[in-house]
Amino acid sequence: MAEAEAEAEAPKPRPRPIVRLGIFLIAHSLLLSVVCCTAGILTLLLLPVLAKNTYISENALMPGSANSMLPGQEVSEANRLVKDLTSLDLKPVGGGIESQRLIAEYMSDLGAEVSYHRFYPQSNQFHPLHFLSYPESGTIRENVSCSLHGLNTVGIIRAPRGDGKEAIVLVTPYNSGKIGPGEALSLGIAYSVFSLLSRVTWLAKDIIWLAADSKYGEYAAVDAWLSDYHMPVFNGLGALNAEMCHGSNILNELKDDSFTERKICDGFRRAGTMAAALVIKVADRSEQFENSLSIYAEASNGQMPNLDLINIVNFLAVHRQGLQTKVEKMWSLLNCKWLKILGEILESLGHVARSLNPQWKFGIPAADYAEGIATLASSLYYQALGVPTGPHGAFRDYQVDAITLEISSGVFSNDKVKQNDFLLRGGRLIEGVIRSVNNLLEKFHQSFFLYLLTSPSKFVSVGVYMIAFALLVAPLPMVAASLYIDAHKLDPSYENDKSTPPASAAEKFGITFRSCKWLNAAKKVFVVHLWGAVVSLLPYFVCQIPSCTPTISFVVWVSLSILSLLILYLILGFPFSYVNASSQSQNRDWALLKSVTISAAFIGLCLMSVINFSTAEIGALLLVPMCLMAQPLKLDVKARILRNFSRVACNLALGFIGFPPAAFFVLKGVFEGFGGISVGYFWNWLETIWAWNSATYLYIGMVHLPCWVLCIHVLFHPC
Structure with a gap:
């Protein structure tokens, strides 16, 4: 008896500090939510202040350490190529074949290995089974004519000091059907550098010049060549897909030429592993962007090249060639x-x-x-x-660092002096970048791969901008736990369970029937997210409708989504499941539903941050306030207090902005103006991101939209 009294009087062990901290945060979840969300938004606005100056992390790059070797002779030859290419537009027939033959002739005169690469345009139709995979290049898709194909021209210079295991790629997209002045100048810049590199002795990496036929898209031409480069093709030059396209005779016409027979290689030619790639373009604008260089670096799903590649381009352009560098804003x-x-x-x-x-x-x-x-x-x-901002995105899919350089200058007149100076400066810039990459003994790895640019010379690393996202999502698990505890406090059996001693080992450890009631809310959340997956697949069936405009497609998609949601509600009985329930039971139900919804939003945002951090950041700005503020409107209206009415207004505003089409139209109107906006724009935007296999499409359909539906369900809960 005395021992029992001693055990009863013995002090209970205090929980660990981490447990006490968790209990404290859960108890003050409201204050935590306000502080963290405010701090997250302020941190995001302070990122330009926290940005650092860019610097070269890899010492071996040594940009600008050597003087340029590009002489005026290469520039004169490049001018001749530009003149020959622009004169092809005067010919009524055969301009495409002649341009490819002309480029091949210039490449071959430099002693390069020249070959042709034929490809076919790929279909961008939505297909759920191919969403996370890339279509096979070199094969003809359904409903694609054999006559619709492009022809890339590829030249390879073997490095005198290399072993053939590494290569640097130069890409110049051009429309073989009609070469514009900007495309001719970009080919001239690439030729001047290619000509120089064919004679130097310090080259340690092979040089590949890809003259990409962009009449079916710049990205398609580069992606098709890269796919065949990394996937061995054992057919000959003329036998590629011969069993499918007997009527395609452009290669036969090129092979019949005496020059081609002597100097063009048969079959697909390869060099070593790609160390880096530069896409060279010359803008056709010349009014207010003279002597400037625009850098495009974004690839699919937010992938970025190593920051050192951008840094050496920016350094050489500004400090060696006097160009003003710009990034998109x-x-x-x-x-x-x-x-x-x-x-x-x-x-x-x-x-x-x-x-x-x-x-x-x-x-x-x-x-x-x-x-x-x-x-x-x-x-x-x-x-x-x-979505990639240029053909460089195709390289990033193969883990090759690549950027697009778009040079602007007013040289589209007949001023030969300006054109010579432009070709010389552009060629020396590319030469300097290639010389720096040539110095590397390994792939880019020293600098950052996860970063945001605030200017060409300032960046924010992942260690800084992730703070804003962490602050935004930090309250979610605490609020979910607080709602779970409050929901069980509203349970009439809560006090009885506390006063009744545990009758079994399961109840002793807290595993009671009452603790499993959240499974009903979890079932609803799971089913709504499953509905989100169905909505994400509906565009595949909508695309099968013939002669359907974007507006009609959007209306059909929304109608089918609403219909499927109503069927799901009728099956599960959502609208009628609270009619005979008590008020305390209804309060417990919406609190549990909100708790599980917040948990699902937290998990979805964290998973998305691993795939595409920027999508998770923007999604958190829209989703977190909506999930935290959601509360039945009926409770606030009954209170008839100004604070409650302000919360009703905030919930309605957040619910409107949180709806993906509404958010799209609001942001588009704020940034670009509301004039001429139609519902078909959102469908076109969706087509863009699903055609490029963007993970943002999956996030919208399977995370954001279901959480929005659940928040609306909480708002209109019949308390």
């Missing part, structure tokens, strides 16, 4: 008044910080802040979109 944000005000506030805070301590480097000029936000928003958007 959202121009509409530059005129936002609230950004200018925020920039001025941060600039003033920077002055105060430096007055207190000169070593505190906080704050940037207001104009630089607005430009940094516009560039950051563009970098976030294009990474989240998951």
